[in-house]
Amino acid sequence: MAGFKYRDLTIVPLSREKMVIAADSIGGVGPKAGDIVKTSGEIVGRYGARVVLMELLAVKARPQVISCTVSCEWEPTGKEIYQGVLAEVKTLPFAIDITGSSEKNFTTNTTGAGFTAVGLGDELLVNRICETSDLYIVGVPLVGEEVLKFPELQATPHLVYELSQNNDVLEIIPCGSGGVGAELMWLKNQGFEIENVIAPPFSLEKSAGPGTSLLVAVKEGIELKAAIPVHYLGKAIKVKKT
Structure with a gap:
């Protein structure tokens, strides 16, 4: 069956549900001599x-299922990365x-790894934003050493x-290297x-690294709360075609 792209995801319709595939990679971050950002293999995996x-x-x-393909030896770096994946799971x-x-x-003298996750779902949170929805930024964009x-x-x-289990949440968009601005x-x-914008205390263009912040759309009038910083950004209003 033919799949389709939705943002960074590939979605493949099956007989009763949909298979969703996400992939990402990391390089130059880890415990090896040639790595730019020094950290443990476990952090890389996580x-x-x-x-x-x-x-x-x-x-x-x-x-x-989640697949981790490590571009270096199993012992010790690959094993540490696996332990990080396991801890996150x-x-x-x-x-x-x-x-x-x-x-x-x-x-190898640098750390590199690829990650692929495959999931299943029925009623996906895809193209669910209403004619008028409220937008929140959840979490702070961080990159490099800031993440640690x-x-x-x-x-x-x-x-x-x-958040995905909250019936008031319409869509959740993890932000990446393009920051919140790229998702807007x-x-x-x-x-x-995007109207009635209230600027956050950080640049909308700042990289959110490994998805440290989210752009979340909720039903109009709903106040979103979380255990990490939440910033009300404004309203997403569907432009009517003339």
Whole structure:
């Protein structure tokens, strides 16, 4: 069956539900001599898994399996990355299978890994924004060393899962390297105008790294709360065609 793209996701209709696929990669971050940002393999695994899990959970797809392909040796770096993936998976209230591979032929001096998650869902949170919806930014855009320093300001897969279960939430959009601004531009390309904007205490263009912040659309008049910083941004209003 032919699939279709929705933002960074590939969605494939099946007989009773839809298969949703998310993929991401990371390089130059880790414990090796050539890495630009120094951190443990476990952190690499956690944040690599976090990105693809949040992409699935944001559209209300339940992750079934996550694959981690490590571009370096299994021991010790690959094993540490696997432990990070496992730790992130365990933050969710359901089981997810883990598979993957590592480099067995060559020695590398930088860390690299690819992450793919596959999920299933029926009534996905896709194209659900109403004629008029309220927009919130949940979490703070962080990148590089900031991600390691301020975990208390970041969105997590468990938070995205909780938001996806809220009937007042229409869509959840994890922000990436283009920041909140890139996701607002995507909304505009879908035919929405953003009005009554209240500027947040950070640049809308700042990279949100591994999805540290979310753009969340809710039913008009709903106040959104979370355990991390929440900023009311304004209204998304569907432009009527003339």
